[in-house]
Amino acid sequence: MLRFAILGHKATTSPDFSLNDMPGGAGRMDVLCRCINSSFFLSHDLRRDTECYLILEGGDPHKTLRFSGETIRSLNPDERSAGALIKKGLSTPAEPEFKKAADGIAIRSAGLAELLQEFSFAVLDENGEDIRNAETLPENFILSDHMNFTEEEEALLKDLPRYSVGPRVLHADHTITVILNEFDRRKRS
């Protein structure tokens, strides 16, 4: 199983956002929608062995949505489709443990610290080791949205291995695409 967790620093934790204003009123939810797209979509297929965690930090408490490629339904590639599923997920009251909100979607009232206790993550960082040079690749990746990690987050992440996807710094969703392409190539060989 591959896991991508994306920090949405301003992303709302309420389902009451407009699909017509995801960059604004929803706190750059558009970034997270594109990360869902890049985590799952193949041409005419879905990556069933991938999970995508959205850590929504634009409310108190933080909430985490888990999307599972194995069981997700009704997901289309456009941003509004992912946004509609995020709204559906957020409509389910969140408790400390993951609870099913819809097929392939679960929610809990917890954030980065809790997720780091469950899986060994690597961090995407422009100064990290190039994934192409890594002898083995980690399976779980933490990425940030359009903002840098906060000091508090950096403190949680400081001992984790760091990887980069090349010489230019890319958007989170493009980074996921490049990582998955590297996995696709290694699986074949």
Next chain:
Amino acid sequence: MLRFAILGHKATTSPDFSLNDMPGGAGRMDVLCRCINSSFFLSHDLRRDTECYLILEGGDPHKTLRFSGETIRSLNPDERSAGALIKKGLSTPAEPEFKKAADGIAIRSAGLAELLQEFSFAVLDENGEDIRNAETLPENFILSDHMNFTEEEEALLKDLPRYSVGPRVLHADHTITVILNEFDRRKRS
């Protein structure tokens, strides 16, 4: 200069489409919006040395929109932003030669055949040569949207070199991301 040309087989040639229904009423315009995103966006920067051509085949005559990274303005990463610029481009009456519709956006009433006469293109094809193995890379790429090339298009493309981005077939926008990552790495080395 790198050039990506994407065929939108059902994409409308009229500006009268809704930003709320780009997958449906606009003929999968969402696919083309994501290709604009992946052609241009870096983290906190734009790729100025890239052009993106959208070949809109959902009307008669076909129309081609040219987006130039060097001069484009008001482009944000979300699909609606690209969609709004497409609408703006399509609001300018199209003639056989490219005409400026806005900063960095030009339009003409021509399609694939005309574009192929201007530049030497390579075709993205799952059976093509892997870009990682290519000694030199072409600079101009033709991609299809969610549909296969038509017989008529295949006839126009049959003698062009073919490349792939790995063992899995990806969406057009993801393919562009992987190609640009390969260019980024080669430029550095």
